[in-house]
Amino acid sequence: QVKVVESGGGSVPAGGSLTLSCEVSGYTDSDYCMGWFRQAPGKEREGVAVIDNDDGTTYYADSVKGRVTISRDHAKNTYYLRMENLTFGDTAMYYCAADTHACHPSAMAEYVGRLDAWGQGTQVTVSS
Numbered sequence: 843q844v845k846v847v848e849s850g851g852g853s854v855p856a857g858g859s860l861t862l863s864c865e866v867s868g869y870t871d872s873d874y875c876m877g878w879f880r881q882a883p884g885k886e887r888e889g890v891a892v893i894d895n896d897d898g899t900t901y902y903a904d905s906v907k908g909r910v911t912i913s914r915d916h917a918k919n920t921y922y923l924r925m926e927n928l929t930f931g932d933t934a935m936y937y938c939a940a941d942t943h944a945c946h947p948s949a950m951a952e953y954v955g956r957l958d959a960w961g962q963g964t965q966v967t968v969s970s
Contacts, residue, residue, distance in 0.1 A: 843961040846876075848938035851964030854928055862923040862964060864938030872896050875945035876914070876921045876958035879954065880934035880966075887954065889947025890936070891923060891941075903947045926970045935963040 856949040877892030891912040900912050911924040918925060920965045925932065939960040944950045954960055 846938045846959045847854040848961040853900045853967045855910045859926045864921045874942045877950045879951040880936045887951045889951035933968045937963045
């Protein structure tokens with residue numbers, strides 16, 4: 843059974859930076875994608891970033907390009923979402939997810955109920 847556990851959320855001032863972590867377990871091979879999606883109160887779920895674990899290709903939502911970096915540490919089975927120059931619009935619950943087919947941010951956000959795994963979420967709050 844695939845499981846993911848995210849951590850690293852918190853409160854950060856506007857313009858600041860934050861790194862989220864996600865540890866994955868349960869896959870028996872490397873053919874899967876890891877990613878993050880977010881949801882703010884009253885807003886639709888939004889895919890943020892995805893990394894193809896097989897070849898390291900990354901995909902980003904237009905809203906975060908240039909400010910967000912997704913990366914991986916194979917030895918730790920851990921993935922990171924580094925967010926910089928945070929704005930109030932980045933305030934949301936952030937969810938880590940894993941899937942063998944949904945390898946794009948929009949796909950992870952749209953098909954969350956059918957993904958291999960997704961986490962409980964970690965809150966990111968950008969304050970003034």
